[in-house]
Amino acid sequence: MTDKESPAFDPLAIEAEVRNPYPAPNDTVLNGKSRRALGDAHGLTEFGVNLTEMEPGAVSALRHWHSAEDEFIYIIDGTPTLVTDRGAEVLQPGMCACFPANSGDAHRLENHSNANVRFIEVGNRSASEEVHYPDDDMVLERTPDGSRSFRHVDGAPY
Secondary structure, eight states, X not given: OOSSOOSOOOGGGSOOBOOOOSOTTSXXXXXXXXXXXXXXXXXXXXXXXXXXXXXXXXXXXXXXXXXXXXXXXXXXESOOEEEETTEEEEOOTTOEEXXXXXXXXXXXXXXXXXXXXXXXXXXXXXXXXXXXXXXXXXXXXXXXXXXXXXXXXXSOBO
């Protein structure tokens, strides 16, 4: 037997985090959403894996698309509504969705049910990219040095 920690773990043992990274007036839009960064706690650096939970009425994000990051979601519990440029679609446990980088298809999950929604989200952790929020006249720029800044579509700072 070695002193190394087992790669297996209980995801619910990782503390849930509530984040509202958007500038005002969107700085509370993610209330009711929490996530557990599963990969961070166990040394993953090439891609991120989150166990995310949304209370009734919560949303996963402002509707957005990434210029350089692929996203994947897998629904575990609940019936979230996936909102994309195509419209709205209710998802069931066991369903998944893929959002390729630079697709231009803005998306988010909304919880219109009376029960919590739980899902896994996976992304490739691009060092630099833009995240576009077409419904909110906003773009997030992420640079390799780790800085993040929000601006309006016309380039004016948020």
